[in-house]
Amino acid sequence: MDQIINTNTDKEIHTLPLKFIGFLINIAFEWNKSNNNGTTTYEKLLEAINFNRLNEILSNPHCKSHPPYAILLIPLLAELMGKTTKNMLFFLKSGKGHELAKKLRLTSIPSDGWVSNFSTKKKINDETIEEFKKEFINQIFSALNFENVSWDFIMYNARTAIQKLGWRYQRSSKKVFEVKPIEEYMLFIHHLGIIEIILKSLSKDKRENGYSMVNILNLYLLKPIINARTSEQLAGDSKDKDIQEITELEKGVCDATIGNNFEYIDPDWIEEVNRLLAKHMSHLNFMRNNEKFKLAVDEMVLEIFGDCEFKIKAYSTRLGKVVDAIVLYVVCDVTNKIPVLYEIKSPEKYNEYTYLFNWNDVCGKGREQFLRFLENNLKIDWAKTANIKESDGGKVMNVTNGKNSLEFKLNKDETKLTLQINSERTNTYSVIKDNGVITIHKSIKEVSDEEKEKTSAEILLSLLKKARKMLGKQNISMTLFDRGYWNGKIFSQIKKDLKMKFITVGKKTNRLKEWEEKLKGTDFEIKDQRLVAKKRIEGITGYDGRLNMATIEQVCEVKLDGGEVGYVLRRISYITNDHTLSPEEVIETYRKRWRIENFFKELRNYWNIKKFPGLSANAVRIHIALIFISYLLIDQFKKLLGSNFLNATLSQLRDKVFGRIFSKETFEGKAKDIIIGEGITLEELLSKAKDCVKYIKNKKWSEAFWGSDSYVWDLLNSVSPI
Incomplete structure (x- = not known):
């Protein structure tokens, strides 16, 4: 991963060949031209140059006819534009170069000999010239827009940039390169600091079966991106060296191991990271589009197998039957099609039964859950130290602690459970028997429709209060719900x-x-x-x-x-x-609520949201939080890919972007091996360009995304490398 994230480009950028820097400048020009904004020519680029600063470096050497900085800039600009100094001077004398000469503040054009001998005549040492060059290049790069330039864009515009520089090239049929945008995606994630902030909740990098949490998180964020249903399939069955390099895992990790590692992460913390990310993305979208939020609220039923703290018996309208499930409430910004916040609940709108505990495991693994039921549901505080004993062939369960006692008793048909407390108070619970396993539930069939609606409506109100605090009441134009x-x-x-x-x-x-x-x-x-x-x-x-x-x-x-x-x-x-x-506006506005249904459909079909790595509370909560974090990161990354991908689904991104890492497309017959200057191949040129653009972008990504949020920067600066 270090090879992907870290480059030494920042130490070398001003020492790179000027021809190569000229290539990067032309890539930036092509990007700005395609987006109709920013710097598009060398003349406009010079508007960002601080000539006073350049003169300070030269200590203002006396020169009557020409500004000293201009004389030194002429050979530098010549190389950047793919010209000789002589050709550059001829260009400045022509009508096309008049504007550039004006920007350099040249009242007349010096001769070739004057330019060549200027530094010797004025006794400017090599260190000063090097500092001058470094300052000039830094000023240029600070004025160029590389923020959204992708690797694909560099690749497809390389030929145009080369031709603009007038470089000669040879052709051959040699395969050149492979497209690996997934590396750029992982680089983007790390430079936003998301993984570092998540790991802030760890006192140290604990390991389960020898796996680092950094590797586990890298793996988990990649899993939905390249359509791996299991973690073993992702880094194991695929046998893909690129994935192994990114995750630093030579083989797959079983989901049980991932679930165990998740026990070391604070779920409250990772849910806060999701909230923080959603808040910043929402405000960035608001500033970008200047359109108020329309919020839709709805819930989705996620089928789950096995015992889980959040499990309930819920009726799924999608499946048309009662299933073991958790219910996820979501507030979605349908204007920008992103989730704003979510909450895991056990609401009673869909419930026919609420799961309480497993009868077969009361004296075994399910003891803790059974005691939690007694304490939370029945308010029995003496149960923690009580004795639990089965009798009558497993049909009676006695709980005793001194003078206090409980008795649970199954009826003859094992369809109902009766509870008697201290021989006085009596409760009745429903029994569901499946493959010999008896689970106990609270039946709520007798709850009125009015009470069910009240429960769901109260959850709606709670979510809207949080959304209002998060986004600002003045920024929300409408809320939509069924x-x-x-x-x-x-x-x-x-x-x-x-x-x-x-x-x-x-x-x-x-x-x-x-x-x-x-x-x-x-x-x-x-x-x-x-x-x-x-x-x-x-x-x-x-x-x-x-x-x-x-x-x-x-x-x-x-x-x-x-x-x-x-x-x-x-x-x-x-x-x-x-x-x-x-009336038409009301109807058309409400129709946008359907976007949250599309969001649920995408989560089910492409994001493996039902594939929990474990059934502990931590595993479920962290899994859902990471899915939402991944969704938000992909949405932000789509903006870097360009306007063609803004509305792309994850399935489309797999095929058109991330899938290329597996298809091994090398563009044979389309991209040719090009020899530039002194033996620099196109492959080497593009590889170096990729590293440079990464460095330039990485300096801006986190700053542009998080802005001046001191809370985030305090978190990032306080994270110790693991």
Whole structure:
């Protein structure tokens, strides 16, 4: 990894051949020209030169006819532009070079002999000339924009830059190079300091089975990028030397080992790193686009196998059945298509049962979870030191501590569990039996729909409060959520306490049906082949004030019995507290909420979010945090790749960018071996150019991304190398 991250270019950049520096300048010119901004010619480049500073280095040697710095700059510029000094002077005398001569403040053009003998006549020593050259080159590079120049861009524009310098070249059919943008991605990650900040939570680099946490994190951030379903497949089965070099792992690491290593990371810390990254990316997007955030809130059900602290019995609408799962609530910025924050919950909206403990393991591995259930759910503080004993063939469990006692008893059919506390208080729990394993759950079927909605709505309110604090209330224009969060009291708090505007889909209550029935044919207008109406409504239980209802009426396709297709006329109503929006604007704005569904789909299909390395609380939390961190990093990296990749999915990036590390494309027959100057091959030239651009970019990446956030810089500066 050191070979990828660290280069000595910063010590050598001013000593590089001027022809090579001219090549880099032309690459920067091509980049700026393609983006219609910044420096595009040598004339404009000289506007950034501090001539006073250059004169100070020369100690202002007396020269009547010409500025001394200009005389020394002429041969330097000649090499940078691929010319001889004589040709450069001829160029300055021509009409094309008039502007450049003006920038150099030359009232007349000196002769070739005057320029060649100037330093000798004025007794300027070699050290001063070297310092002059170094200052000039540093000023040039500080004025050039390499921020978003990618390795692909250097490669595809090399021929143009070479031809502009007038270099001669020979052609051959030799294979030249391989594209390895994945190295640039890993370099980008490390120079943002993400891994270093994560490792801040470690007191030292603990190892499980000999693996360093730095290597483990490198591996984990790479896994979704190159479509490896398991860590063994990533660095083991692929047998790819490039991956082994990046991760410094000669073989794959089993997920169990990764899960064990995750026990050494503080999950609260890594979730804070994700929040910090999301906050900075959101504010960068806001400054870049000058568009306020539209936030969508929704939850996704992640199926999980085995015992986990976050596991619940949840009904998945996607799978159409009850599954063991964790529920993840997410706030997504649908304007820029990135997640802003998330929270792992055990909400009761999807639940038919809430998982409590494993009956078979109460006296074994599941003892700790069982005791946690007694303490947290039943508020029994004496259970920690209690004795647990099975009886009646495993159908009765007695918990005793002095005078205190509990008795759990399965019924005959093993479908219900009864709890009796101190022979007085009695509770009943549901039993689920699967392949001989008995798990105990709290049944909530009897919980009313109103209570379920209240739970989800309270989670919505909590998330919006965090988002408001994170992004700034003045920067949020709208919040979008579906009818699962319908709750009038929460709507009032969103309006009054959070000062936010919202749009949701109307829940088919009797009250809403009354409002829809009051709509007459004359209330509807034809908009985009749909009937649209707007109505001011009031009377939502718990909401103080009026809302706007935008109703759309259109023909929808439905499947009938026997597989036949039928059509029905359907009305959908959208409710909002923003009275300035037209019905069409309400509907079109709410449609952007679908982007969070696309985000969930991508997480499931391409990011392996359900492939947990372990089932401990740490493993689950850190896995999810790293997935979200990876998603944010890729989104930022896409901006470096250019406008063609801004909306690319991870699957598209694998095929068009990262996949090249496996396809081994060498562009045989397209790229040719080019001999430049004194035996420098194109391969050597591009390799050196890559290192130089990396150095220039790396100096700016972290500074440009984190800005002046002293908290981040304090973290980065306090991290000890591991």
